[in-house]
Amino acid sequence: MTDSFIYLDAASAEPLHPAARDVLLAAADQGYADPRRLHRPARNAGLLLENAREVVAEALGVRRDEVLFTSSGTSAVHTGLLGLGSRGIAHSAVEHQAVLDAARWSQRSPVTELAVDAEARVEVDAVRTAVAAGDVDVVAVQQANHEVGTLQPLDEVASAVGPATLFVDAGASMGRLPLPAAGDAIAGSARKWGGPGGVGVLVVRRSARWRWPFPGEEWSRTDQGFTNIPGALAAAAALQAVVAEREEVNARQHELISLVRERVRAEIPDVDVAGPAEDRLPHLVTFSALYVDGEALVTALDRLGAGVASGSACTSDTREPSRVLAAMGALTHGNVRLSLTRDTTREDVERVLDALPGIVKDLRAEAGL
Amino acid sequence: MTGPVVTLDCRGQACPRPIIELGRHLGDVEVGEVIAVAADDVAAHHDVPAWARMRGQEFVGEVEAEDGVPVYRIRRLS
Incomplete structure (x- = not known):
């Protein structure tokens, strides 16, 4: 070198994974068309996107129809969190800025910050208290902290949220760690695992009470008109490789x-x-x-x-x-x-x-x- | 509570300057006495208690000066 x-x-x-580079170049030639059109290049693009979705689903151990592509990790966080609940939001004090921005933008009330201990671990009792107060119907706790690496006690958090929904930001951990079992919606960012920039992944569980939170309801299950098909394929190839390694x-x-x-x-x-x-x-x-x-x-x-x-x-x-x-x-x-x-x-x-x-x-x- | 023997004026100084001043001037007070630092830098709010923990000194608390600037108090323990 x-x-x-x-x-x-x-x-x-993370630098682009070698497994992603060839895929990115090949897909750039093949995946240019708009997959919603009815001509052959569109069908090719659509097949590539579905291929990417299938690879991501398999790498994460979820169903294909639980995987949405977004234009960034930040966008996956915004879309995942804001699609859950309608009343108050409780989030740990150590969430990524994207979670805090989404909570503020939503104008929901209350927005409650959940205390953490000296190792940045969220206090499960604080989750219970926030939900018991009645007006919180979505709780946001990351899988692992992006600055200090702390793994959050997500199983305990999941039982503490009770009837509220749980959003998990897995931006720092997706691919590196198994997908958490808990969480109605889980967000990740491809460039954190060696995929290209400009690709986010949002897993929305089939059982989740989640709906598309932005304009364009009819796009909700077609990735908001997501068009970075080469990026999605490269992200999928990198994810598959990272999980294997x-x-x-x-x-x-x-x-x-x-x-x-x-x-x-x-x-x-x-x-x-x-x-x-x-x-x-x-x-x-x-x-x-x-x-x-x-x-x-x-x-x-x-x-x-x-x-x-x-x-x-x-x-x-x-x-x-x-x-x-x-x-x-x-x-x-x-x-x-x-x-x-x-x-x-x-x-x-x-x-x-x-x-x-x-x-x-x-x-x-x-x-x- | 006994008041500070020494108060450092670190208004307008960015992090980590107020903490550096604290480190340099701790020896200006005797063990058991209180030193204070007036600092409007936002990081000082977190870093004065962290400094006290790391250096084995006692963080006594935070009061407000007449101009609204936070004044952090530390008791010298060693």
Whole structure:
């Protein structure tokens, strides 16, 4: 490989899976037509889209007619959540911004935030209380947290929601982990598993009381006129490959992340490693170094040749610190998230780990500490 | 409650500057005494308690200055 850049931001976007690349190119030539028309190219496009749906359904272990394609993971979240319930919404304090945006946009009332513990795990009693208060008929809890990796207790949440419906954002976990058994609607994002950008997947269970929440009712079961057929096929191919490989990849990534957690704690003074050590996503970790500017840390790592994300206020568009870190009481400044791609090596991780203590020490010295 | 012996004015400073000042000036108060920091940066609301937890100091609470800026109080324990 000529490009030696160490890309550790798979949780934002995993590089295109090799299994998806050829499919994407072939489908771009074949899948251009509008599948709703009656001519032959339209039928070809329709067949490709149905093929993509079938592959996704099989990879996730659901029925074909439970799979909808959307134009992004964000759109899958909006469509899935807003199609459930009609009264109040309760969501965990550590949901993705897309869930909060949808809840606010819906103008439903009340919108209740469910507290989490110090490891970002939602408090099941808070779910019970929110539903018992009477006006909440949809609860949103993610499968796994996108910043700190915490797996949510979805089975317990599912029994706590009672008569209310459950929306599950599986954006960080779809493909990497088995689809949760719980959830009336479950959303995922292809570029998080190595599919192309611009493809979301929404699973709506047959038993769910869900309806299309946007204009165009007649499109509700034809993906809102979704037209990115090459993207859907490539996303499906990547998902199939990721599911087939996940036992091996997850074990390798889990071990590398454990190594990061241990070495960061041991070698950098005054560092807060967030989230649980075990019940977590295999491929990511977040930590914060006291007295360090998050942007400076990301920039220093970029100069070293490593790309990471940060939840610190100074790195965000809104200048607000990460809600996830804030909700769990973790330090919000000096924060970086490392997330591994399927082919991140131990050498890649060690190169970053070897450099980190010196980088943090220098930044602290610059700050006068 | 005994008031702060030292109050750092970190108005207008972005994160992590108020926490850096806190780290630099903790030694200005004796063990058992309270140091305070006035900071309008939103991250300070989360990071002052996190700093106290990480450094083994006691986060006493948050009050509002006359100009509405939050003032965070920490008791030095070590």
